[in-house]
Amino acid sequence: MNLVPTPCRARLQPRDFEFISATLAGSAEERGFLASLFEEPAALDAILDNDRLFRAVMELPMPLSISPELYFFVLVRRSLKEAGIDDVEIADYVAATLAEQAGGALAGRGSDRMPDADFTYHVDIIERMNEASPCERFFLEVQCGNRFLVLTGLFPRFLERRAERRGAPGLGYYESVARHSFRTAGLHPLATEYAVREVYGRLAECFTETRRALNRMAESRLFLGS
Numbered sequence: 001m002n003l004v005p006t007p008c009r010a011r012l013q014p015r016d017f018e019f020i021s022a023t024l025a026g027s028a029e030e031r032g033f034l035a036s037l038f039e040e041p042a043a044l045d046a047i048l049d050n051d052r053l054f055r056a057v058m059e060l061p062m063p064l065s066i067s068p069e070l071y072f073f074v075l076v077r078r079s080l081k082e083a084g085i086d087d088v089e090i091a092d093y094v095a096a097t098l099a100e101q102a103g104g105a106l107a108g109r110g111s112d113r114m115p116d117a118d119f120t121y122h123v124d125i126i127e128r129m130n131e132a133s134p135c136e137r138f139f140l141e142v143q144c145g146n147r148f149l150v151l152t153g154l155f156p157r158f159l160e161r162r163a164e165r166r167g168a169p170g171l172g173y174y175e176s177v178a179r180h181s182f183r184t185a186g187l188h189p190l191a192t193e194y195a196v197r198e199v200y201g202r203l204a205e206c207f208t209e210t211r212r213a214l215n216r217m218a219e220s221r222l223f224l225g226s
Helices: 014-024 028-037 041-048 051-058 068-082 088-101 103-107 111-131 134-154 156-166 171-186 189-193 197-205 207-222
Strands: none
Touching (some): 014 028, 014 051, 014 068, 028 041, 041 068, 068 207, 088 134, 088 197, 088 207, 111 134, 134 171, 134 189, 134 207, 156 171, 171 197, 171 207, 189 197, 197 207
């Protein structure tokens, strides 16, 4: 697993482009023209925003017929835009994080048990930061932000139940930890090397709105459970 996820749009697979072409183009001529646009970043962004493509992804009987990167990008991009966050880089980063950390749910691997299985490890990341070197701390901050992005975004009820039953910190605490982690990581020199300085800063600023958009997405579009 990459601690700093590679953008989804850079990891689309041949089956993704075949699915897009089959959805949006009819004739061979149309498919050829569409294929010529895949190499143009601005054109690809417009294609991925297409309403017909969104509906086709939502209607897939088997999400794994396309890559997790395409699946999550299309859903996250639409969900964030509906929440007023029209930032394709934030959408791509969030989607890439979900594709890497929650993509297994698409294969039916008991996603509703995932938070319990990994929760102690998530908390251990926070504890390890006090003894980490500056370089290690950057990756721990990224890992912490990513993992709590997934937990607060897709599994808020798990955190709420844990707070009710065990007196653990609530959803707001983990949201603040994730926001702080992205903001801190964005200020680290390595953020420039990984080209995430600006996106981490923007994500930290709109984390609450992003988290809420993911909550609605998980409830109405993913059905992952909590």
